[in-house]
Amino acid sequence: MSELLPQDYPAFLQSLKERIRQAQTRAALAVSRELMGLYWQIGRDLEAAVRQGRWGEKVIERVAGDLKREFPGVEGFSKRNLERMRAFYQAYPDEGQFAAQPVSQLPWGHNLVLLQKLKDPAQRLWYAEQALLNGWSRAILEMQVESGLYHRQGRALTNFAQTLPPPGSDLAQQVLKDPYNFDFLTLHKEANERHLERALLEHLQRFMLELGVGFAFVGSQYPLEVDGQDYYLDLLFYHLKLRCYVVIDLKMTEFKPEYAGKMNFYLSAVDDLLRHPTDGPTLGLILCKSKRKLTVEYALRDLAKPLGVSSFQLAEALPKELEAALPSVEQLEAELRRDDEQSDN
Numbered sequence: 001m002s003e004l005l006p007q008d009y010p011a012f013l014q015s016l017k018e019r020i021r022q023a024q025t026r027a028a029l030a031v032s033r034e035l036m037g038l039y040w041q042i043g044r045d046l047e048a049a050v051r052q053g054r055w056g057e058k059v060i061e062r063v064a065g066d067l068k069r070e071f072p073g074v075e076g077f078s079k080r081n082l083e084r085m086r087a088f089y090q091a092y093p094d095e096g097q098f099a100a101q102p103v104s105q106l107p108w109g110h111n112l113v114l115l116q117k118l119k120d121p122a123q124r125l126w127y128a129e130q131a132l133l134n135g136w137s138r139a140i141l142e143m144q145v146e147s148g149l150y151h152r153q154g155r156a157l158t159n160f161a162q163t164l165p166p167p168g169s170d171l172a173q174q175v176l177k178d179p180y181n182f183d184f185l186t187l188h189k190e191a192n193e194r195h196l197e198r199a200l201l202e203h204l205q206r207f208m209l210e211l212g213v214g215f216a217f218v219g220s221q222y223p224l225e226v227d228g229q230d231y232y233l234d235l236l237f238y239h240l241k242l243r244c245y246v247v248i249d250l251k252m253t254e255f256k257p258e259y260a261g262k263m264n265f266y267l268s269a270v271d272d273l274l275r276h277p278t279d280g281p282t283l284g285l286i287l288c289k290s291k292r293k294l295t296v297e298y299a300l301r302d303l304a305k306p307l308g309v310s311s312f313q314l315a316e317a318l319p320k321e322l323e324a325a326l327p328s329v330e331q332l333e334a335e336l337r338r339d340d341e342q343s344d345n
Helices: 009-052 059-070 079-091 095-100 108-117 121-134 138-146 168-175 193-202 204-211 257-273 293-300 329-344
Strands: 180-182 215-226 229-239 244-254 283-290 307-314
Touching: 009 059, 009 079, 009 095, 009 108, 059 079, 079 108, 108 121, 108 138, 121 138, 180 204, 193 204, 193 215, 193 229, 193 244, 204 215, 215 257, 229 257, 244 257, 257 283, 257 293, 257 307, 293 307
Parallel strands: 180 307, 244 283, 283 307
Antiparallel strands: 215 229, 229 244
16 A cells, blocks of 8 residues: 655645756756857857968868867767858857847757848847747747748837826737738638638637737637627737737728727727726727728727727638638648658658
8 A cells, every 4th residue: 555645745746846847947048058159159260260361261161070070979060050150150249248148048040040031130139039038949930030020019000108008008019010920821812800710710829929929818709798789809818918808800801990999899898897907908909901001090099998900911812612622731731741751661
């Protein structure tokens, strides 16, 4: 018969597990920082050797061969990678600034994405900070760079400056972007709001990634009863950092002023029926196929509720009759996996 465990044993074990995971994370980050520091130093020394021309034009190729022979089991010292280390140093030539920047804490693969896809140092720094803050993988970082997130973040047309107190208004503004990139969706040209909503829910993980960190999904077609009549919110979220509900209204048309009035009604209802006393004011986001700046500004100007308007981009629409004939993304991925398995055997 096994010994009876004390009641506090599960909590004790959980505490040990958490400390082990935290130590593993710190160790991984320390290894990454050490490796980035080494690569920066190698890049610095190669840059100096090339500039001085002491060992000829093929110095990098020679160093790569010698390092491979000295460290046969260690990857990362190919000629191509040494050239990348030199570019890494050239991008961040000040040692003190390099050590203080988030790029010194990112894995090498992330830094290669930043080096290869971005020329502007300010953009590199912004994406590096976001990658650390949000825990992006290399693939997610590359996708965010290619989608132009830097130029879209905080660009929604809103009335937050007039309806929210600072600094909450600034934070809320940065949460919204314009346009939203839904290129993971392909809808037929006759698609309406319900088609768009269903498609977003079918790709909820990608949709949440595009919305950004902090959004928690509450529901779709969320019911509200007002004066004995039922109303339904297209999408309802809760933002964990802002501590407030976010109502999203989907429109497959250009923005119209009456959309703002309807959203203002929804926000008042959510504030009364769902909002907790400790929650912040509910935010509204109208996602339209297109919008005209001045029309949006006039529609939002005198509203008391915090509301934003953004457009969205879809993949090129297909004729409805062709959709059924094309394989889905999931089918294509399954087929590719089968091909890979067969080639390995």
